[in-house]
Every structure is written in structure tokens, then in C-alpha cells.
Amino acid sequence: xxxxxxxxxxxxxxxxxxxxxxxxxxxxxxxxxxxxxxxxxxxxxxxxxxxxxxxxxxxxxxxxxxxxxxxxxxxxxxxxxxxxxxxxxxxxxxxxxxxxxxxxxxxxxxxxxxxxxxxxxxxxxxxxxxxxxxxxxxxxxxxxxxxxxxxxxxxxxxxxxxxxxxxxxxxxxxxxxxxxxxxxx
Numbered sequence: 754x755x756x757x758x759x760x761x762x763x764x765x766x767x768x769x770x771x772x773x774x775x776x777x778x779x780x781x782x783x784x785x786x787x788x789x790x791x792x793x794x795x796x797x798x799x800x801x802x803x804x805x806x807x808x809x810x811x812x813x814x815x816x817x818x819x820x821x822x823x824x825x826x827x828x829x830x831x832x833x834x835x836x837x838x839x840x841x842x843x844x845x846x847x848x849x850x851x852x853x854x855x856x857x858x859x860x861x862x863x864x865x866x867x868x869x870x871x872x873x874x875x876x877x878x879x880x881x882x883x884x885x886x887x888x889x890x891x892x893x894x895x896x897x898x899x900x901x902x903x904x905x906x907x908x909x910x911x912x913x914x915x916x917x918x919x920x921x922x923x924x925x926x927x928x929x930x931x932x933x934x935x936x937x938x
Contacts, residue, residue: 754906758903761821
């Protein structure tokens, strides 16, 4: 378990840097495109396609990192009324379901990338195949699944261990999060 958490933390650092890089490239390309269109009445042919792909990268990396912080969208209208143990059980079950769904989505996304590979489309002026840019889809769904699975393990551990006075203990990761970063509507 410790090795899984260390690997997940290392991947999260890489994801963060990738999201920063993708967002920076997006801003630079969009700014360059605006300047080119305004001053020279023409733009980069490849810019719009690249920007659409980078939006996918930023969005999916952000979703993966949000899942890591347990800051994803969480509809908890009914779970708010549950007792503490019921909330933990509910989060355990929802994390398992989320992990399973994301595994299926990762597989479907991988099939989509294979299809794009077979089509052979590319951003011609950059000599960059579109399928390379779409690899973020299966990667992000796989990472979200891993993070839901880790969350399920944390909730299962909370259910199994007791602290003094019969209270359940929060995981170290959960205890470090600010209240606004724990998700919920």
C-alpha cells in the first residue's frame, strides 16, 4: 500500500507539471493566434486543433488531480443525513463504483485512441498525430480509477480500525485537506 501511495504521489507531481505546461502552451498559442489574426489577418492553421486537444489535457489532468484531493463533484444530498459510519460506508461504496466505472471508461478511451491511430490523422504542419494528444483520455481515467480505489481502501480502513473512544480516525491524506477541498455540493 505504501508503494502504491508513493507511486501515486509521484504521478500527481508529473500531472501537475503537465497541467501547468499544457495551460501555459494554451495561453501562448491563443495569444499568438489573436495577435496573428489582428495584425496580419491570418493565423496558425494548427492552432485551433491544438487548443482543442490541450483543453482535453487540462480538463482531464484537473479531474484526476481533483479526485486525488477528493475535491471532485460529489452529490451528497442524502449522505448528509446519515450517521458518521453510514457516511463512511456510503463513500466506500461510491469510491468502489467510481473506480469500476472509470476502469470501463479507460478501456473505452483506449479503444478510441486505437481507432484514431488507425485513422492516421495528424496536425500536418506540426507533424503530430492526433492520437498522441488523445492518450490523455485513457491515462486520466486510469488514474482517476486508481485514486477512487485508494479512497475505497482508506474508507475500508476507517471502518476496520477504531481509535480511543470508539471514533473512527481520518486517513493522513484526508486530515491534511482543507475543508473546502473535500468536495460536496
